[in-house]
Amino acid sequence: MELNEKTKLADLLKDYPWLLEEAVKIDERFKMLNNPLMKALVQNATVADIAAKGNLNVKDVVDEIQRMIENHTEE
Helix, strand or coil: CCCCCCCEHHHHHHHCCCHHHHHHHCCHHHHHHHCHHHHHHHCCCEHHHHHHHCCCCHHHHHHHHHHHHHHHHHC
């Protein structure tokens, strides 16, 4: 899967379900993704959308997710 600002969170979570718990390490505000209402919204959200919600730099979020995936794969 190509990871960029247009990547859908639903696709990421399908391939990497553990990422939902790890996202809090990027920013505490990602705890909101565990809210049942937010889980419904995640289906259409992109990485850029979630970065904007957290007032975070999109490139930083993409880089951090990529790092998490690489580190998790190595374990």
